[in-house]
Structure formats: C-alpha cells, structure tokens
Amino acid sequence: MEQIRPIVEMRGISKTFGSTRALRDVDFTLEEGEIHALLGRNGAGKSTLVSAMSGYTPADTGTIRIASTEFNADGSSYAARIRGDIAHVQQTPQMFDLLSVAENLFLENDLVRNRWGMVSYTRMIEKTEKLMRDWNMDIAPSDLAGELGAGQRQLLEIMKALSRGVPVIILDEPTAALSNAEKRVLFDQVKLLKTAGVSFVYISHHLDEIFEIADTVTILRDGQVVKSRASVEGLDTETLANLMMGEKTTRSAREDHTFGDAAPLLSARQVQLKPDSPKIDIDVRPGEIIALAGPVGSGKEDLAMVLAGQQAPARGQVSGPNGALPTIGYVPTDRHASGYVGILGVRENVALGGLEVLSGNFGFISKAKEDSLVSRLTRQTDVIASSLDQAVSQLSGGNQQKVVFARALCRDPQIIVALSPTRGVDVGAKEQLYALLRDLASKGLGVIVVSDEEDEISQLANRVVIVFEDRIVDEMVGDYRMEDLILHMEGAT
Structure with missing residues (x-):
C-alpha cells in the first residue's frame, strides 16, 4: 500500500532576526485530520515556526510542503502560493473595526461572490447568520467589529479562517481571550472539522487544554525541537512543563498575607x-x-x-x-x-x-x-x-x-x-x-x-x-x- 503523505512537511527550517536565531534546523509534520499541539515557552520559536508555515514570516532556509505545494525557503515571500491551503489565526485578532461582522468574516472570500464576480450582500448576510447560529453567538451581521468584546473578536477571527474551507488551520493562542463557554464552542467546532479531515496546529499556554483537544505534541525550546510528535496519551502536565522549561517546575501555592485587623484600603x-x-x-x-x-x-x-x-x-x-x-x-x-x-x-x-x-x-x-x-x-x-x-x-x-x-x-x-x-x-x-x-x-x-x-x-x-x-x-x-x-x-x- 502507498503510504499517505502528511498534509504539512517542514524540513530544516531556520529563521534569523538580526543576531537572534529564532529557529534552528526545525523539522515538523502534520497529518491529515490531526490536531497537533505546538508548545514551548515565550520566545521558544512557536509563533515564528507557524508564521513560516503560513508564509506570514518567510523562513530563511529549509523545505516546505503544504498540501500539494512544495518549495525551498530562501527568505522570499511565498504566502500567496499556499493561501488556498492554509489559514493562520494569530494571537491578536486582525479585524477591521469600522467594517461590519459580515464584511470582516467574508473579506476576500469567493463564497459570497455571484457568477459575475460581484459580492452578494444577501448571500454574505445569510452565511453570516448561519455561522452565528452554528456557533451560538448573539451577534448581528451588521454589528461593527470594533464594538465587540475581546472574546467575540477572537471567535470571529477563528470563524473567518474556518469558513475559508482550507485543509490546514493554525490556531495561535485561540482561547487566550475566551470565556469557558466560548472555549467549549470553539472546541466543538474544531473536533467537528477534524472528523471531516481538517488538520490543526494548536498553540496554547494552557496545558490542560492540550489533553482535551490535541492528538500529538511537539515541543520547542530555544528555537529547537526537544520533543517531536509525541502522543498526548503518554504525557502529563508536569512532563510538558518540564520539557518546555528545560528544568523541573513546581506549581506554587497561595499564601495569606492579609492584615486581618487593619482598616480597609x-x-x-x-x-x-x-x-x-x-x-x-x-x-x-x-x-x-x-x-x-x-x-x-x-x-x-x-x-x-x-x-x-x-x-x-x-x-x-x-x-x-x-x-x-x-x-x-x-x-x-x-x-x-x-x-x-x-x-x-x-x-x-x-x-x-x-x-x-x-x-x-x-x-x-x-x-x-x-x-x-x-x-x-x-x-x-x-x-x-x-x-x-x-x-x-x-x-x-x-x-x-x-x-x-x-x-x-x-x-x-x-x-x-x-x-x-x-x-x-x-x-x-x-x-x-x-x-x-x-x-x-x-x-x-x-x-x-x-x-x-x-x-x-x-x-x-x-x-x-x-x-x-x-x-x-x-x-x-x-x-x-x-x-x-x-x-x-x-x-x-
């Protein structure tokens, strides 16, 4: 039988910013229908790696294949070549505050164009309303993005990426601004898309989320891979934290310094x-x-x-x-x-x-x-x-x-x-x-x-x-x- 190729393959990826080597000869693979957690401390190279994957920040060296598109990285831009195969949801929502929710969701999306190539506002509103129902969000398509809360804006950014229909989606700290209820909605949608064959690279500092959502874990430290494609089932929170830090970490406990008899501040x-x-x-x-x-x-x-x-x-x-x-x-x-x-x-x-x-x-x-x-x-x-x-x-x-x-x-x-x-x-x-x-x-x-x-x-x-x-x-x-x-x-x- 012919072996199924991963949907993403990166080999020997390096990236330098000035005198800082952000990535050093990194290998990374993502299988079809997989949720792959990418972990590491701040500055370990996680965001740089996924930015190189999506073309947002081109890699200096290495080979990259996203779906059927394969090329050698040399520092020049390649984002346009892979736009149809990958979506990148960054930590900070990239929304246009003065545009409506519907306009933000379907900006540059061919799904709302008619047969003459013009944007159909009727179709755009209908699709936005369906998304709001699917995600159980009480937001009108005409609401301005700038008037929404941080959690709502983050969910809209994720919805925008998911609605493009690409096979690979990068979620970089997607739950940082979400409530527990919003997080449940996101996880349900991600698991649903996984069953349809969509692949995810998932970055989070909330280690408990990894065991709930991810299949596989890769850990970076100082721009290098220290753990590659480990099954989540064989790991625990303490092991993940120790690998990320490069040393044993201890969870601290609360202390009570209350001045019991003092007047309120x-x-x-x-x-x-x-x-x-x-x-x-x-x-x-x-x-x-x-x-x-x-x-x-x-x-x-x-x-x-x-x-x-x-x-x-x-x-x-x-x-x-x-x-x-x-x-x-x-x-x-x-x-x-x-x-x-x-x-x-x-x-x-x-x-x-x-x-x-x-x-x-x-x-x-x-x-x-x-x-x-x-x-x-x-x-x-x-x-x-x-x-x-x-x-x-x-x-x-x-x-x-x-x-x-x-x-x-x-x-x-x-x-x-x-x-x-x-x-x-x-x-x-x-x-x-x-x-x-x-x-x-x-x-x-x-x-x-x-x-x-x-x-x-x-x-x-x-x-x-x-x-x-x-x-x-x-x-x-x-x-x-x-x-x-x-x-x-x-x-x-």
Whole structure:
C-alpha cells in the first residue's frame, strides 16, 4: 500500500532576526485530520515556526510542503502560493473595526461572490447568520467589529479562517481571550472539522487544554525541537512543563498575607453596576488577594473596573480610608490593545504610568528620576530585554505583560487591580507573576484579580468573590475546594 503523505512537511527550517536565531534546523509534520499541539515557552520559536508555515514570516532556509505545494525557503515571500491551503489565526485578532461582522468574516472570500464576480450582500448576510447560529453567538451581521468584546473578536477571527474551507488551520493562542463557554464552542467546532479531515496546529499556554483537544505534541525550546510528535496519551502536565522549561517546575501555592485587623484600603458601598442591578458592598484589606470570579457576562469585569476607578458605577460610592480613592495600579485585560505602546521602548512604556511622578514643576521629565524608577521596576518585575530602549513589541508575551505590571506600579499604588493577569504567557512567566503578586500583598498592598482560570485563582486568591448577574452571590475564603470553585465559576450554584 502507498503510504499517505502528511498534509504539512517542514524540513530544516531556520529563521534569523538580526543576531537572534529564532529557529534552528526545525523539522515538523502534520497529518491529515490531526490536531497537533505546538508548545514551548515565550520566545521558544512557536509563533515564528507557524508564521513560516503560513508564509506570514518567510523562513530563511529549509523545505516546505503544504498540501500539494512544495518549495525551498530562501527568505522570499511565498504566502500567496499556499493561501488556498492554509489559514493562520494569530494571537491578536486582525479585524477591521469600522467594517461590519459580515464584511470582516467574508473579506476576500469567493463564497459570497455571484457568477459575475460581484459580492452578494444577501448571500454574505445569510452565511453570516448561519455561522452565528452554528456557533451560538448573539451577534448581528451588521454589528461593527470594533464594538465587540475581546472574546467575540477572537471567535470571529477563528470563524473567518474556518469558513475559508482550507485543509490546514493554525490556531495561535485561540482561547487566550475566551470565556469557558466560548472555549467549549470553539472546541466543538474544531473536533467537528477534524472528523471531516481538517488538520490543526494548536498553540496554547494552557496545558490542560492540550489533553482535551490535541492528538500529538511537539515541543520547542530555544528555537529547537526537544520533543517531536509525541502522543498526548503518554504525557502529563508536569512532563510538558518540564520539557518546555528545560528544568523541573513546581506549581506554587497561595499564601495569606492579609492584615486581618487593619482598616480597609478600599471600600465599595451600595454600588450598582447598572441602574437596575442589586447593590454591592465589598472591602479590600491590606495584604489580601481577592479574585472576582463567575461565568462570562456575570459582571466581574465591570466590578473590577469600578473598583479600579476606570469605570463609574451607576450608583454608589468607592472610596479609601480618608474618603478619596487610594492610588491604584491597573493591569488591563488585553495588553495588546491597551497595555503598552508597541513601537515605544520598555523605558517609555513604564514611564507612561507615572508621568506626574517623574515630571518637575514645569512639566519636564527628570531623566535621573526616570532612569532610577524604570530600572527599579523592571528589576522588580523581572523584565528581560536587550536594553530598556528595546521596543516592547519585540519582547515575548511574558515580558510584555511584565512591562504592563511595571507601568502599573509606577505611582507606588496601594491597590493593584489586574484583569486576566497572565493571559498569553508561559508557565514560567506565570509563576513569576504569581510570585510578584504575592510579594506585593506581603508588603501590604491590596490585590484584586479577575480570571477565568480556576488554577490561577486557586494559586493566588485568599478570598474568592463570586459575581453573577451584576451582584455578589457568594464568597469562598481560606482553604476552599477546587470543585466548589469550578461550580461557582460556571454559574452552577
């Protein structure tokens, strides 16, 4: 019998950016109807490899075959040659904010053209409505993409790729912005397409997802393959983490630094998130790490934004011990959209968080103050960069997130509010950020986190506040059970 060839074959792939060798003689294969997980730390070369696979960033050397198209890579563009065989969903949605949902989904898609080559808006609307029904999404085809939430935009980007009908799809951190409910919808669609013979390359820092969705695993470290095409059935989370890190990793446990008898640093009284929603009272004490948890749309993000002073409540008051809001450091949900300015360096991005602290009487920045403060904060948050002037867009996801944390600490805050504090970072960077939050709590700061990850909450929070339908419905304090946490987060209790 003739052996069936893989749908993707890459041999001897190398890629260099300046003096950095991002990929070193990498081999990778993908079988038809396979979900192949590609793992590694931030900076290991995962995104570079899939970008070389899709032609988004051409490889310097090696041979590549996607379906029936085969060629030698030499640094020149080849994306157009393989566009009909592969779709690449990147970490950050590539949507046009001022175009409608339907227009974004079917941009350059021949499925909505009539026999004269013109776009049929009727056909486009019909196909969009069908996709919304299939994916159980309450979005109108005419809605503007720029008005949607991060999770909805990510799902639309995935739907756009899947609707092209290509045999190979790359999903790079597809669940980073998704709720648990949205993740279930995505996984159902991926498994359905797998049975139809579609092949997936799946990148994720959520190792538990690998065992749920993937068949095969390849692991990169420092631009080289350290584990190739291993069956998921023979692996566990600890083994994956150790291979990614190159050393044994230990899952840290939560610590309680709450100053039990101290006055609250922050108090919310009679707060209503919407004019008709129930009233909320909540205190944040020194040294306490509070997690706001609940199902998607519960209001936990809105409550965090109100407590951070980023959003005004419909009614009620948020204040500190002396009546005014304490100094608050804020880490937004989406670092790409509102956490940093990619073209600016580390120094400038961190300094943006404390311009009033760094400027003198005439409004000019003191370079001496800036150097001292930025150096201290980047050491505290363990930012790794070639220099403080390196553009943040060139850093790994973990280091980008550390820059956002450093910026949040610029004004010496009493409270840190972090929404999705470790979204899109690897296991090593996660543990570093967890250690940072615990260290801040040990120094008397109040810490508020919003997360959809049960493990993250379990490792961090001394108190879990359950939010449902814009109100606080329960709290878990101390040695709470993971089973109870999961049920609460899914809205099952």
